[in-house]
Amino acid sequence: MAYSWIYDKYGHLDGDLPTEPMTFEKNLLGYRLVIVYEPEHDYWKMNCMHIDMEAPGQVWVTEAECYPEEDGRQMLSVRNSYAVSEERRGYLNRYFSCPKFYSNIADKIGLFDVRYLSTSRKIIREYQIKKIHDLILSRRRTMPVCLVVSYERDNGWLNEDWLENFRVYDFTRMAGRYTHIYTCNMDIGNQLLESLDIPLEEPTVFVFKSAVSVPKGDIVGQRTVYKEEDILNCSFGRQQMKQEGRRYDIVKGGQAFYHKLLQEMRAEMMDA
Structure with a gap:
């Protein structure tokens, strides 16, 4: 499947490109493709360098590797990076957005960090408690965990x-x-x-930092706790771009907590 993606993407550049995976190297104008294929070891690696058709002076490098884990699972890792000349670096933001690039990967491929990340709301059921417990304590987790605990209404919905x-x-x-x-x-x-x-005595928002950002591995001890009083008393200064220019205002309560928590999670991701 991974090789078919390569063939579909670059096969038109060279009619001699193999239709099946094998070890080979191709150098074309603006492109370089290297494949290492070891079927006896269930191993496959690709390195592809190509120019950016939209951003002059920018080169993309894609590295993909398919390999077996010790437990027998077949793993696929993909890494994308780019290089740009010093004189063109100031024009980079015109053509490339890191958040948009990250979002495209998340939405089209998916992100796995011990468990899958999702932009859909997730409600924990009793049979999932052990899995979430293990997620919070996992030393392999690189993203924070946010847990919102609320009372339940008579109809079963969260209040x-x-x-x-x-x-x-x-x-x-x-x-x-x-x-x-x-x-x-x-x-x-x-x-x-x-x-x-x-302890849990009232509705609370818990934030557990990523394992990589916690000193001495005390994930539970380094948690952040927000209760109703914290949310009601929260304030946040934000900047907005309007037609008349930049506008600065202060929001309070739940709206402020939304911006505060969003900023906190983004900072946590950058630290990871």
């Missing part, structure tokens, strides 16, 4: 009125590409947090 106008759905849609976001009721929350030796 998130205490969050004021902080909407979990909107927050998940914005931050779900770089944050594990989960919601649950008080009963599920108590079971999960009790396994982590964390």
Whole structure:
């Protein structure tokens, strides 16, 4: 499947490009493609360098590697990078957006960080408690975990009125590409947090930092806790670009908490 993508993308450049994976090297004007294929070891690696057709002076390098893990799983890793000349570096933002590039990968391919990241709202069920417990404590996790625990209404829906106008759905849609976001009721929350030796007395938002950013591995001890009082008293200064120019205002309550938490998650991702 991975090789078919290469053939579909670059096959038109050279009629001699093999239709099946094999070890070879091709050098064309503006392109360089190297394939290492070892079927006896279930191993395959590709390195492709090509010019950017939209940004003059910029070169893209794609590295893909398919290999077996010790537990027998076949893994595929892909890394994209680019190089640009010093004199063209100032024009880079005109052609390339890092957030957009990251979003395209997240939306079209998906992101896996111990568990899959998602921009869809996720409600924890009882059978998932152990998995979320392991996710929070995992030393391999590179993204933060945000857990929103609320009371449950009589109809079974979560009562998130205490969050004021902080909407979990909107927050998940914005931050779900770089944050594990989960919601649950008080009963599920108590079971999960009790396994982590964390008390729960009222609706709360918990943020567990990524393992790579926690000193001495104390993931649970370095958590951040936000309760209803913290949200109601929250304020946030934001800048907005309007037709008349840049505008600065201060929002409060749930709306402020939305911006504050979003900023915190983005900073956590950059640190990772």
